Amino acid sequence: MTKHLTEDQVAHFKQHGYVYPMRAIDAEQAAEYRRIIEQYEASSGEDVNRTLKIKGHLALPAIVELGRHPAILDAVEDLIGPDIMLFGASIFAKNGRDPRYVSWHQDSTYFGLTPHEEVTVWVALTPANSVNGVLRVLPGSHSGPDLKHVETYAADNMLAKGQTLVDIDENLAVEMPLQPGEFSMHHERTAHSSLPNRSDDRRIGFAFFYVPAHVKSTTGRRRATLVRGVDRFNHWDPDTLPEYDCDPRSMSELAATWGKYKDGEVKQAADMAAPQ
Numbered sequence: 550m551t552k553h554l555t556e557d558q559v560a561h562f563k564q565h566g567y568v569y570p571m572r573a574i575d576a577e578q579a580a581e582y583r584r585i586i587e588q589y590e591a592s593s594g595e596d597v598n599r600t601l602k603i604k605g606h607l608a609l610p611a612i613v614e615l616g617r618h619p620a621i622l623d624a625v626e627d628l629i630g631p632d633i634m635l636f637g638a639s640i641f642a643k644n645g646r647d648p649r650y651v652s653w654h655q656d657s658t659y660f661g662l663t664p665h666e667e668v669t670v671w672v673a674l675t676p677a678n679s680v681n682g683v684l685r686v687l688p689g690s691h692s693g694p695d696l697k698h699v700e701t702y703a704a705d706n707m708l709a710k711g712q713t714l715v716d717i718d719e720n721l722a723v724e725m726p727l728q729p730g731e732f733s734m735h736h737e738r739t740a741h742s743s744l745p746n747r748s749d750d751r752r753i754g755f756a757f758f759y760v761p762a763h764v765k766s767t768t769g770r771r772r773a774t775l776v777r778g779v780d781r782f783n784h785w786d787p788d789t790l791p792e793y794d795c796d797p798r799s800m801s802e803l804a805a806t807w808g809k810y811k812d813g814e815v816k817q818a819a820d821m822a823a824p825q
């Protein structure tokens with residue numbers, strides 16, 4: 550018996566590595582989350598794409614709450630079971646007429662997790678469609694291995710290292726259009742990307758990264774938050790969750806984790822395995 554997904558959606562995810570659309574919140578609530586993020590941007594003066602990354606939920610209690618939303622956790626439980634850790638979250642906010650894009654990549658190559666059972670939930674806070682740079686996936690790519698990425702550091706690439714899979718057949722790409730408040734899910738090995746925003750308004754999504762509690766970090770002990778069930782494994786230290794917006798204790802954890810990631814300490818799995 551599933552909790553949020555249909556049996557067909559579970560089967561679709563297992564076969565193709567993605568599923569959409571599911572609903573978490575209504576359009577008004579999505580607009581309220583957008584307002585909270587835009588207020589944070591205005592008060593911090595920062596591009597959220599440069600700050601609310603990897604552990605972006607640690608900046609704002611409202612984002613932790615979204616990552617704990619029962620409809621989302623029910624769908625995650627349908628895929629990975631009842632004991633669920635949230636180990637990260639990243640915003641992807643494209644402005645109107647924004648040339649920035651996300652190149653084809655697999656999250657698994659950089660997440661440093663074993664076994665490969667992570668599921669990403671991408672929550673739309675605005676519409677996401679063909680015009681404004683919707684998230685696209687390559688069906689079935691999750692059943693292959695971690696692939697070597699070329700790190701381009703391209704200026705308009707929204708990924709920290711501009712990491713890119715080469716020789717992708719664009720004709721095989723499937724778009725996952727969403728209305729505000731809906732979400733999609735993809736497996737950490739599913740190759741995904743998005744194009745620039747050709748519309749006048751912003752396209753904003755928050756991606757939440759979930760693992761079953763038995764999944765371990767391959768890069769030493771790290772932090773995560775048990776969001777449902779029981780942690781019988783103790784593979785993760787607890788995140789420092791924000792008690793209020795921009796709580797300095799959680800902000801420093803966010804900054805340290807994102808810093809390690811973007812400044813090159815986090816390597817792709819292929820490089821870590823290679824002789825030094």
Ligand SMILES: O=C(O)CCC(=O)C(=O)O
Pocket residue numbers: 641651656669671682683684741742743754756
């Ligand atoms: O939102 C996008 O355009 C890309 C999202 C992404 O790369 C992710 O959710 O892992």
